Amino acid sequence: MVPLSWYLIFAALLFSIGLFGVLSRRNAVAILLGIELMLNAVNINLAAFWRYGDVLQMAGQVFAIIVFAVAAAEVAVGLALVISVYRRRNTVVADEIDMMKW
């Protein structure tokens, strides 16, 4: 069987890619995509720990499912915000949406 560390390295890579996307992309939709990647990296961790730990304890799987549900809701809200910002300011570039400063 593939050892646990492989899963963890994979998940860490996926998380870093997602974080890089969040920090570097200008498009707000792409930032949201990056967040999705980070969340799913976490899910991989959860599933892996469940599988290599006590299989009868269902907490890891259940937690992963809850994360899916929350991520779906979060994306829905995030996209709605992006659309709203686009309608008002005609842009989805994150650096241009900077009204909340001194």
Next chain:
Amino acid sequence: MTTETLIWLIPLPPVLAFFLIVLFTNRSKSLSHTIAVGAAFLSWLGSMIVFVRALGVEHLGEHPFESSVNWLPTGDTWFKIGVLVDPLTAAVLFFVAWTVLMIFLYSVGYHNFGQPAGDHDHKGLPPHGATLEEHGHKHVVPSVEPMYSRFFAFIGLFAFGMYVLVLSDNLLTLFVGWEIMGLCSYLLIGFWYAKESARDAAVKAFMTTRVGDVFMLLGIAYLYYATGTLSFRQIFTEQILHTLATVPSGFLGFSAAGLIGLLLFIGTIGKSAQFPLHVWLPDAMEGPTPVSAMIHAATMVSAGVYAVIRMFPLLSLDPKTMTIVAFIGAFTALFAATIAVAQNDIKRVLAYSTISQLGFMIAALGIGAYVAAVFHLITHAFFKALLFLGSGSVIHGMEHGVLHTGNHDVDPQNMFNMGGLRTKMPITFWTFLIGGFALSGFPIITAGFWSKDEILADAFGNGHIAVFITLAIAAFLTAFYTMRQITLTFFGEPRTKEAEHAQETPWTMTAPLVILSVFAVAYGWVGIPEHFPLLGGLVPNWLHEFVGSTLAELPETIAFNWIPLLTSLVVALGGLYLGWVTYRNVNLPAEDRLQIPLLKNKYYFDEIYDRLFVKPAYWFAENVVYKFMDQGVIDGILHIFGPLTNGFGAFIRNYFDLPVINRFFGDGSADVTYWFGGKLRAVQTGRIQQYLMFALVIFITIGAVLYFFLLA
């Protein structure tokens, strides 16, 4: 209802009336007097029931009605207060209830109830009359008292005080009632407070009686210290009396009983206006006449005598105290009678007469004539209330004349402005005549004769010849000035227009006069000595048996002797005749040869006291207390402390508050925060990715640090 419960309830109606009138019905004159008179009636009814029941008890002296409750915890025991009706209380309660009710009723008429409001009356002054227009012409009628309700509230409170005093079974509540009456006396003498003379008289009465009251309180405190109780029934046990009589007080050789008795007696000197504290009573005539009748003739001044009569078993233990009491009483009786001869104000004559008659009672007590003192106390309350109310009626009638003529310079109280009122005011005349004859001791028919005769007989029979002679002269003067008063007021021709237009007063004033005159005559019949020629034994000497039973041993009746009887006949009839002969044709004060300046000015006692006490007190207040103590010492010290603290305050302000607190802590912290804010605000770029970048950097830094320190 048991008799004890009823006794507890007797004082309550008047005090309830006081609060009701003060709090609620102040604006309604008719409601106020209804409540007050109704309350007086209830108390009267209760008193009469108690009196009748007391008559039905055999040996009431040994088994009186009594009831007490715990009041103040004193260590392990309680100080008890309660009510007590023994024969003495019952007899006093009888006249108090009657006179109070009569005076309440009289006040309704006296304050012109039902008359219109005055044209220019204002509060604190007697009413000046109102103009009415009838059938096209104007005439002036008496106007209603502006502070009508207030008057009834005060006399209600006063009646409460008197009932409390009479029904108390201990000296402390007796003293409470005593002081309530003192307060009411002050309030009522100063009832017309806008008059300066009334204000002065009120203060004078209050201050003078206060002198006596302080000593009385000392006596009460000493008694409590010596015996541990103030209840009459407990003090008057043989054991305690014996102890008090044998323990020396360490003051001029008095026994404890003697000193306590003397201190309590000084309270009476103040309250009953005996020499040398008599000066307040004549001035107290500034109050409305019902007040003079109630407070300064029938009840309050009687309360002073009642207190010493009550304490008689204690007083009689020390012969020295008794001598002082007898001396003060006899001296006052004569002294006040001589002043009364030269007074022209109808009420002042009666005031001095009251002082003199109270002196009779005190003297009687001083020679041990217990029953005679009680007897004279009761008859005097009836006939003196009658005389005062009668004089009020006369003044009222004269005021009517004054309003008719409109000449306000005529003093309606001066007897030389009167004359011939006999036909104008027949009811007032006849009742005043009865009262006057009772005061003079007109033989056989009047109550005053029997009580005064008994005092004289006791004085003579017990060998107190000096007291006997003094009192006989005083009795002669009494008859003389009473006849002078009656002659000047009622006989002859009217000396002024005002007297010609005097009018009889309404029924609310005359009805009490008639009722009281019945007592002024009939009350004497209950105390006719058994050995009196012809009349003795026809009616049993009820008073002697009844009141005498208050004491542990029934006092002996004095054997009959012709000398005191003839003396009292001669002085009464002689005084009356001489008064009539002398003043029959006197029309002007100048024709009155007894207007000696010394008597007219009351032996200059007011002036002497003014020099001795009032002026020095003012001088002391002005120079020592005000200028030296207050301005010099107190203000001087304050003037040191003031600048000192002021300077210290300025120092603290300039060198601590302003630089340290304000600049450093206050402004400093604000400045630092402001400066930091200014520097840090550049961080707030509003760019989401920069914020995340900061977060990441800080997270990694902290993680690295923690890793380095905790795990490595």
